[in-house]
Amino acid sequence: MSATVAELTRELVAVPSHEDETAAGDAIEAWLREETTARVRRDAVGNVIARKRREDEDETSGDDSLALVGHHDVVPPDEAQIRDGPESGSELEYVVEERDGRIYGRGAADMKGAVAAAMLAFRDATPPEGCELVFASFVGEEIGGVGARHAIEEGFAPDYAVVGEGSTNYSKPGVTDVVVAHRGRRGITVTAHGVASHASEPAAGENAIYRATDAIDRVRDLEFPAVDVAGETLSGSVVVTEIDGGSAINVVPERCSFTVDERTVPGERADLEALAEIPDVEWTIDQDLPPMECTDEAFVDHVLAAARNSQSNDPELVTKPHATDAGWLSEAGTACVICGPSEPGEAHTRDESVSIAVLERCQETYRRVAESWPR
Structure with a gap:
């Protein structure tokens, strides 16, 4: 059992997933089956999707759903982010380091840290009465949203979603904001x-x-x-x-x-x-x-309040310059916002890293939203 978001992040970042996401998906699926009582499934392309309700409700209770969404594929690592396996000729391994309150490694910021925070929040949260809480980690986000598109085609249609892409240090340093639109x-x-x-x-x-x-x-x-x-x-x-x-x-x-x-x-x-x-x-x-814009003001305000209550600084509503899986979900009718630990300039770099304190902040934000929305 991974007791902290830092431990779970290190475990996920250590699993190579730039060419084949199978092993990372295996790790996520196994953790969810061991740590939760949710209904967990792996679809045909490798997406990991878990669903749960309150213990006293059956699977057909209520109509509202909230999803915590991420992806476990990464871009190819830099040479400094890989090493030879323990046995000669074995597959390469990802280098994972922790120093100065940050976790370094390919995918730490984009976005296995956010996936870890969402997994823990999903496990710990009790959804509101009559609501379904969903966790989804997609494949193929870095190559055009392959996993998200497949899931949508197969009927994945949450009413609301918090996508864990980066929103930290957008309005000002030291704050995790809420993104309501992106290009x-x-x-x-x-x-x-x-x-x-x-x-x-x-x-x-x-x-x-x-x-x-x-x-x-x-x-x-x-x-x-x-x-x-x-x-x-x-x-x-x-x-x-x-x-x-x-x-x-x-x-x-x-x-x-x-x-x-x-x-x-x-x-x-x-x-x-x-x-x-x-x-x-x-x-x-x-x-x-596709671009994304959330026009559901009540949902936006609710997530912003959860983000505000999870940190000492004052988050703001901001926009993001590039596309994410939130675009596909929004296009399909899901009200989406983005809230996550990655900071501008961290993703896809040779020294990619994520703040442990911000991971904890995001975990708390996700838990607060999951326990109070839809209301």
Whole structure:
């Protein structure tokens, strides 16, 4: 039994999960089965989902549900975050260290620390009468929300969710805030078609690179969408990030493509139809991670109050610049907020770490919400 959130975090961070989340999912599932009386299941892609009600209620009591949500996949570790296994030729192990009140290791901040805090809160909380408390740790968040999307397709539909992505030190140092909106991301490939010819006779062809540059000019002129949320302006962006075209120095190219990274905001998208005015230009959307906005003011206020009562500083409602699984849940109809221990600049770094004190703060916040909402 892991007695503290620090101990459980160290255990989870030690399990490699950048290529295969199975072992981390095994550890989470086994802990939930041993430490709780919840109904625990592992779905076809490896998500771990547990559900419980008050001991005096059956599985069909009530209609309201609250989920504590995280993910146990991580991005590939830096060389400094791995070591050889104890036996020669064995699989690599993750390095986990604790010093100066912080836990260091791949996934400590993003987001096994939050998963550990949610697991303990789920175990310890008694949900309100007529309500179902859910714990969910998804796979594939780092590669487009694979696990969350699968769960939603299979009927995962909590009424409310607290997603444990980072919200610490957003409004000011030393505070864990509550995120009520974040940007999404569209990845777009634009392809311009032309007619090849010898470069000595450029007029005999149609230069695809020239058409692509015309399209790039249109992208540069697009207005960035923006919405007002939580007293601040959440702005999107559109930027060309890659270009590829041409086959030889003496050939007028018949094809040129470029990629566009668009950061979307709730309810708004850049007007890509402006590209339709350029002949022989087409585009495809390669990835579309949805933005998130919570418009349920009562739920937002309730989570903010729980966060305030779990720390000495005064948290605020804030926005987040990048997409999370909260976008998929929000798109499916779940009222979502984000509250978690990771700080800006910690995730995906070679010295990724998380504060133990903040983990304890998040555990208490999750427990308070789980015991009082839905009300």
